[in-house]
Amino acid sequence: MSYGYKIVVGLTGAVLVAAAAVLLTGAPASSTSDVFYRSMWGLAAGAGVVALGLAVYGLAYAATGKQRAQEAVRQSAGSTQRPGQYTPDRLDMRPVKPVKFWYNLALISVAVIFVSSAAGTGMELRAFLDMPARMWEFSTAMASGVFQVPDEELQSAWGSAFDAMLESVAIAWIGTLVGAVFSLPCGILAARNMSTLSVYIPMRFILSIIRAVPEIVFAVAIFIPLLGVGAAERGGAMAGAFALGISSIGTLSKLISEAIEGVDPGPLEASRASGATHAQMIRWAVLPQVLPEVLAIWLYRFEVNIRASAILGALGAGGIGRLISPPNGLFGQRPYPWEEIGITLFVIIVITMAVDQISAFVRHRVIHGKRVRQKKSRGGGGPARRGDPAGDPAPDEGGPKAAAVPV
Incomplete structure (x- = not known):
């Protein structure tokens, strides 16, 4: 064309x-x-x-x-071959420019x-153009609440924000533990190399149904009507924790099953050849390979659940979300109390970042192991001395003084 x-x-x-x-x-x-x-x-x-x-x-x-036609004629006339001239073949032709x-x-x-x-x-384009100025106005109003000496009203706002955020962290922790307890056996049953088709297909189907339903639906449609709405003493925190736990089961089980399917088959074959039972094979050939990755997956899900608990709190499932959700929260008041909103957002950001850093450290420690520094050996007895042909050079004679080794 x-x-x-x-x-x-x-x-x-x-x-x-x-x-x-x-x-x-x-x-x-x-x-x-x-x-x-x-x-x-x-x-x-x-x-x-x-x-x-x-x-x-x-x-x-x-x-x-007309100009393109003249250029084509000129190029065709210039390409007329003279007697004895080299004739280029397809390999000498310039690559065709890709069509875009x-x-x-x-x-x-x-x-x-x-x-x-x-x-x-x-x-509207006008609202988009006005957004930078409005963001600056709201940001300065929120920063004024964070960086000023708090009076009694702001002290109460700081205390309420910290209490509600710690409640969100507790909700996320309970939900993660619920998901972790059930996700490991479900992940083993959903792994193709660990289960028969009669178990593998139904388990995969059940986990797909759980993942298809968001935690918000679990909270609003099931657990808030069953357990209550609002603060922890009214059952809202328990509703949020169980909603996060059920939702975590679907996601964690899928990730764990994929990790199990990617294990080294050598230990599995060795355990089968030695006559080990299925449970023994899982205990000694599968779990040692996948447990670091499983722990890392659980910690990552804990970070996700902290953010999700804030959203569930806005629906009445406890946590920091109940402080900002209308009609009784900060965004239900007119005009907006931007100073208290800034304090709440600051507490959310600080605690979430702190939990993320701690989880990242633990996850790195679990996956890569601890690195310790060997102490330099003293000048006592031992084979590693000068003049010992069977030993290594002493540390003070040019040998390695310290080494970092994973344990």
Whole structure:
């Protein structure tokens, strides 16, 4: 397909999309859905701009047709072979430049869909342009609450934020422990190299169902009606912990099963050859290989659950979220108490970062092991002395004075 035909195809497609979008604005769905109506007008506007641009580019391309034809004639005349001249074959030809027509068309389509989505959701460019100034205003208001000497009201805000955040950490810890206890056996049953198909397929199906349901749905639809809503003494914390625990089972079991499926098969074959039972094979051939990775997965899930507990708290499942969620939280007041909001966000960020650093340290220690420094041997007895042909040189005679070894 020549370049001119590609321009014609792109222009025709843009015009057709714009026309179809305009026609769909009169469809019955447009009268019942404002989002669909605005999206179609946004799609029509985006496709129209693309069509206009392609039309201008096509006219410019057509205007240079005579010059391109003359250049082609000149190149063909210059390539006439003289007698005795070397004739290049295919291996001597210059590589063909990759065609970017479909790539550029895909980028344009993404841009058009973006414009349509922005129009359908009612986004305004003016609000986007005003956002930096408003962010600076709100940030200074929140920072004034964090970096000033607290009075009685702000002291109460600091205490409430710390108490609620520690409650969120406790909820996340309980949920992670619940998920860890059940995820290891479920992960073993869901591993293809550890289970038969009669066990593997149903377990995978059950874990897929658990992962398909977000923890928010578990909390709102099941555990908050069963256990209560609000602060810890009213059952909200327990509802959040169990929602995170059930959701963690699906995710952790999948990751653990994939880790088990990737173990070295050598120890498994050796344990089978020695007559070990299935439980013994898991204990002595599988768990030693995957346990560091499993512990790292559990710690990472703990970090995720801390963030998720803040979201569940906004729904009444306890934790820091209940302080900021409307109608009784900070964002339910008018005007917004930006100083108290800044204190709450500061506490969330500091405690979350601290937990992340501790978890990262423990995870690195579990995976890579501890590195200790060997002490330099003293000048006592031992084979490693000068003049001992069977021993190594003494540490003070040029040998290694210390070494870091993993244990």
